[in-house]
Amino acid sequence: MLDELYKEIILDHYKSPRNRGKASRADFHAHGVNPLCGDDIELTLMVEGDVIAEVKFDGHGCSISQASASILTETLTGLTLDQALTKIEQVRSMFKGNDKDTEDLGDIEALQGVKKFPVRIKCATLAWNALDLSFQDSVKGPSTAYSDE
């Protein structure tokens, strides 16, 4: 059963995280904390025109939260902001149990196993929820840290 959670793709992203650090310019900034376990993720995005040119993540936490953030950076790089919003919604809906539209999710599909471990869903969605909040705040007002409790 553990193999469904700790799939090779997940462990690979955890052991060799992609896009760690800070974007050369932070047009969007998102901060997610999970006070329950101390996961802490910071995302910075550089946008050229309407396209996300660079996504970086920093912080610390469990393998699931870190791998998920690493996957996020790879997934969203090169998308337009609208496409990114759609993708985030797709991922959030996947964790809510919606099995449709999970095709063409790439490495994200590997995170599906987390659904069987309800306590860890918060770890997996932390980066995605934080970025979603940041996008919303950029329309509505000042950004606050996303706190998953």
Next chain:
Amino acid sequence: MTSTNGLSTEGRMDTHKDIQNLSVPELDVDAIRKDFPILQTTIHGKPLIYLDNAASSQKPISVIEAISNYYSREHSNVHRGIHHLSQQATEQYEQAREKVANFIGAKHTREIIWTRGATEAINLVAYSWGQNNLKQGDDLIISTCEHHSNIVPWQLICELTGATLRHLPLDSHDKSFNLNKLAEMLTPNTRMIALTHMSNVLGTITDLRKVVELARQNGSLVLADGAQSVPHIPVNVEELGVDFLAFSGHKMLGPTGIGCLYGREELLEDMPPYQGGGDMIETVTMKQSTWNQLPYKFEAGTPNIAGAIGLGASVDYLEHLGMESVRAHSHKLNAYAIAALSEIDQISIYGPRTPSVRGGVFSFNYADIHPHDLGQVLDSKGVAIRAGHHCAQPLMAELGVGSTARASFYIYNTQSEIDELCAAIRSTGEFFLN
């Protein structure tokens, strides 16, 4: 390579009487385990190894039956009816209070206030005592290694009254309380010292008698957070001399939602009610009300009757075992755990290494594996531990970690379960260390 943030603290706790306890009767752990239905269950097909006792203990059948019997045959409201059931419920409920008073060596049941748990007990003192006794210029002392429930209530009352909250730093070497430092910190304006009796992260036991001695010289009061100590070591409030003691039922074999505040009678007499409502009044007019006597002044509304009765049954169970024997069992497991855990490469154990100055709470980190991942793999092997900051974020900051894994033992745990724990910890390397 084994590192530790806590080295020997031998010689520091000379007032503890652990050495004498080698002669107390040993617990019959096999018999005890049969009293706990949940220990017969399996988790993911493996026998349950329950090592999360610092968060909450399991319940013996006698406690479960006490609650079930009460609801099946004796339930009614207390202190109200003249009918048979109400009298019976009241009698049982008040008997439980007597059991708890005897268990912690209180002089009188007037000094035993039922609360929802240790958290509510500390909040009760902070608000009720604090609003009458604190003003700008006063200060309170807590330590860096408190549970949030012995930090936040004091922060709130300081905000209301203008008093200052100061914190006793831990010894940089072994993370114990430095009582010399406490002596230096005390001023004539220090009104309260609120310290944990046993750390829920490090397991360190506080020399409360020494703390009380220092406090008396300065006219300060002492509140002890006994959430971890009362279930595991003999605690006698008169011998310790503390003014307040807070503890929870569910960590000592009892149900959740019931706990206790012990307070010295003369202090409780002077304190205003914490909440208003039924049972806590003497008379009510539309203009004003007068208060019921102790302990009822602090118990507004229909109480957790079943919880109190269940806690009474858990006290019976512990008294039957004998708290000296409970402590001796913990001592034995601690010594075994320290030796066994220390043999694991790349483990960091936090807290003292001397079994006699600590309770059965072991916080650790293994290599750079996140405690959540460690806890997840252990769970798959039926081993239940806690992973996180243990409601002690300031202590995590002091230790320089975001979180730790924590294994905590109780009367039904065995050395072979500690062996299983160690094997499970090593096995996490399969996923994360290659």
